[in-house]
Amino acid sequence: GAFTGADRKKHGLMEVADGGVLFLDEISSMPLDIQAKLLRALEERAFRRVGGTNLIHVDVQLLAASNRDLKTMIRDGQFREDLYYRLKVVDLHLPPLRERGSDIPELVGHFLRMQNARQGMNVTDVTPRAIEAMMAYSWPGNIRELSNTVERAMLFCDGETIDLPELPTDIVRAGEAGAAAAG
Structure with a gap:
């Protein structure tokens, strides 16, 4: 193979997503050289595997997310401007959780249901004071x-x-600081 351990054909993400949508989370952490390859693959709707010679055609819609300001990264030379505009067909800005405190009770309920189903647990409620503490917290790690x-x-x-x-x-x-500030 082209590198150690490359002894068999393995489908990459673009091949797996062919005919559908590929979600790239935290695209801001993608190295510049990989950004260039991604841009080329999106524009040509084709790519070659590492060490390969065959052109593989794909039809992929790309959905990308970032928690960093890509325009600032472009200005600082950390993100490709051409890739930014190639991706920016629809720009959806979702404010951080700290700006959407009223969403927390519903999100907590969702995560409770999800974990109960996944783990076979039966935790069904959260006290009002626990919800208030979560709503007062800044959530630097977001969702x-x-x-x-x-x-x-x-x-x-x-x-x-x-x-x-x-x-x-x-x-x-x-939560304690929020309660003290409230009165």
């Missing part, structure tokens, strides 16, 4: 952090209801 927090709380929960003792200390502190 992933909230999902992981709910999963962690469920693992520490002895009954069917998550309360403050099951939450990480920094979230509990945010």
